[in-house]
Amino acid sequence: MTYLNPEESIKNITLAMNKREKFSYINVPKSSIIALSKNAENSFPSHFAKNVISTLKNNDTNMFKAISHTLMPEIEQGKHYKIGLNKKGQYYYSNIFEYYYLNNKDIYSTTVNYFIKNAASVVISFHDKKVIQKHFGNNAHIINVAYVNYYEKIDDIYTQLTEFDGVDYCIMDCGVLGLGLMSKIWDNLNMSVLDFGKTLSLGKVTQSAQQ
Numbered sequence: 376m377t378y379l380n381p382e383e384s385i386k387n388i389t390l391a392m393n394k395r396e397k398f399s400y401i402n403v404p405k406s407s408i409i410a411l412s413k414n415a416e417n418s419f420p421s422h423f424a425k426n427v428i429s430t431l432k433n434n435d436t437n438m439f440k441a442i443s444h445t446l447m448p449e450i451e452q453g454k455h456y457k458i459g460l461n462k463k464g465q466y467y468y469s470n471i472f473e474y475y476y477l478n479n480k481d482i483y484s485t486t487v488n489y490f491i492k493n494a495a496s497v498v499i500s501f502h503d504k505k506v507i508q509k510h511f512g513n514n515a516h517i518i519n520v521a522y523v524n525y526y527e528k529i530d531d532i533y534t535q536l537t538e539f540d541g542v543d544y545c546i547m548d549c550g551v552l553g554l555g556l557m558s559k560i561w562d563n564l565n566m567s568v569l570d571f572g573k574t575l576s577l578g579k580v581t582q583s584a585q586q
Contacts, residue, residue, distance in 0.1 A: 376451055377465040384441070384468040385475065385482065391437065391567070392490045395543075398437040399561060399568040401430065402469055405445050407551045408455060419555075423526045427551070429558035432459035438561070441467040441570070470572040477577065487511065491546070491569075497539050499532060499556070500548035502575050510575055511546065525552050533559050542566045548575050 379387065391398040410419045411427060419427060431440070442450070442460070450460045468474065475483040487510065497516040498507050507517055518535050520528065533556060536545065545560060547553035547570040560568055 376447070376462045378442075378447060379465065379467050381468045381471060381474050381478075384439075384471045385486070387467070388439065388471065388569075389486060389490070391439075392486075396437065397565065397567050398439060399557060400439040400441060400467065400471070400570055401547070401553055401557050401568060402441045402570045402572055403431065403446070403460070403554065404469070404551065405443055407554055408446065408458070408460075410551070411458065419551075420526050423529060423555050426529065426555040426558055428458050430459075430554050430561075433558065433561060434459070434461075434464070435561075439467045440464070441469045441471065443469045470574075472569075472574045473572045473577060476574050483574075491515075491544060494543040495541050496544040496546055497536065497542050497566075498546045498548060499536075499553070500546075500575065501550075502548060506575055506578070507548070510578060515546070516542070520549055520552065525549070526555070529555050532556060536560065536564065544569055546571055 388400055407427060409415050410417055411424050412418055449455060451462050453462055456462070472483065492512040496511060497518060498511055499518045499520060500507050501520055501522050504517055507515060516539055518532060520532060529552070543566060545566050545568045547568060553570050557568060560566065
């Protein structure tokens, strides 16, 4: 198993952005693996679990799966190969945008300002318009998602995505919902996907503390 460190991860992501090739960077938290079990306390609904597994089983080299350190031993032991996490795979540093937002703001800001603000993007987010535009600029399209019962709205959100033409990036700010949406986006839409984890939430907390 190959596990890329933060420097290697952001390098591969920005290289793909620079080449303007279709790719996906998506976080796979351990909690999402647990929730795939029907016996889990907070298990995914069956239709949502099916979409998540379709994402995980995608072995395209431009599907950049980011995992936490806590999943590495389990993948090495072959515990999750049936859902697509193979020990021979290459995995990215989890929550890379959060990492650079907290540890090297210059790299974070340069990446967003150079690649995203100069491109056409649509943001899927639990946050409001003001918070989103502060990070990604006023030209970003926005799909706001209500946190309550979002599992049942996956088809509606996807339909909204299909209405945008000429989009370069779909930016995920919606937790595990991104895992559920990813397979349909990858199979049917010509846009790259960037999962920003909880970066916008971190920015909102930082801004509140400064006021």
